[in-house]
Amino acid sequence: MSALLEVTDVTKSYRGRDRSLISALNGVSLTVDTDRRIGIIGESGSGKSTLVRLLLGLEAPSTGSVRFRGREVSTLRGSELVTFRREVQLVSQDTSSSFDPLRTLRDAVRRPATELLGMSKADADAAVDAVLESLAVDRSLAERRPGQVSGGQRQRFAIARALIVKPKILVCDESVSALDVSVQGAVLNEIKGYTERAGAGLVFVSHGVPATAFVSDELAVMNRGDMVELGPTARVVWTPQHPYTARLIEAYRALSADASKAA
Ligand SMILES: Nc1ncnc2c1ncn2[C@@H]1O[C@H](COP(=O)(O)OP(=O)(O)OP(=O)(O)O)[C@@H](O)[C@H]1O
Numbered sequence: 001m002s003a004l005l006e007v008t009d010v011t012k013s014y015r016g017r018d019r020s021l022i023s024a025l026n027g028v029s030l031t032v033d034t035d036r037r038i039g040i041i042g043e044s045g046s047g048k049s050t051l052v053r054l055l056l057g058l059e060a061p062s063t064g065s066v067r068f069r070g071r072e073v074s075t076l077r078g079s080e081l082v083t084f085r086r087e088v089q090l091v092s093q094d095t096s097s098s099f100d101p102l103r104t105l106r107d108a109v110r111r112p113a114t115e116l117l118g119m120s121k122a123d124a125d126a127a128v129d130a131v132l133e134s135l136a137v138d139r140s141l142a143e144r145r146p147g148q149v150s151g152g153q154r155q156r157f158a159i160a161r162a163l164i165v166k167p168k169i170l171v172c173d174e175s176v177s178a179l180d181v182s183v184q185g186a187v188l189n190e191i192k193g194y195t196e197r198a199g200a201g202l203v204f205v206s207h208g209v210p211a212t213a214f215v216s217d218e219l220a221v222m223n224r225g226d227m228v229e230l231g232p233t234a235r236v237v238w239t240p241q242h243p244y245t246a247r248l249i250e251a252y253r254a255l256s257a258d259a260s261k262a263a
Helices: 048-055 078-087 105-116 121-134 139-143 151-163 181-198 209-215 233-238 243-262
Strands: 005-015 021-032 037-041 063-068 088-091 169-173 201-205 218-223 226-232
Touching (some): 021 226, 078 105, 105 139, 181 201, 218 243
Parallel strands (some): 037 201, 037 218
Antiparallel strands (some): 005 063
């Protein structure tokens, strides 16, 4: 049987302002399924967000393929597209712009349940309450608008909006990076807890090595559009095989040692 989501040898290039070609991905392959929690690390500009956009079908690869249940994502239509949209959910980095500022958070979380699951408003409201409870979010906050809650609270609503349709794959792009460290741990636990409870897969993209290592069983390392390493998280962190990974991990160690000296 084919994997839920399969990226095969994709390249992606963009035209720069001066019309020159920028190569964001140079032939990357990745299989994502319900039994895998994959963290993706790499410095800024290494291609992480481009890979996420291809996984979600938000952009098409220049060459190579992205398949959902064996079907090319760019060709999905009708009910197949709805299934794809429901089963592969994104929690993005910028929650302030991903919510409509004029609608309540309840409206935002309810919408995927009515649009993708075809629930009635009453059933969707009950589902909103259930998902907020599972994330230990105070239900009364749902009646507020996105600008009337903290960044950490808004992030939890972004997670609730993704989880309400019970995705099989959760894709998180820098989902906790903007949060206070004290809130980060709780949000990471919620993300990991969902994948365990629901038997769902995870793609977790971040600059932050500790957060990514915490939620993932496997770690992929991106460098200038190449996936230079993919392996079990502990192995990649403690005995990196690629010199770039070794440098990246060492840079994080030095940074956190400096930070703890300064504290
Ligand atoms: N729409 C676009 N137009 C032109 N160039 C782009 C576009 N999107 C990405 N790029 C370029 O592709 C490369 C990879 O970018 P990408 O955003 O995927 O990296 P990233 O690893 O996610 O970085 P960050 O961690 O800073 O978000 C970069 O050189 C970037 O400038």
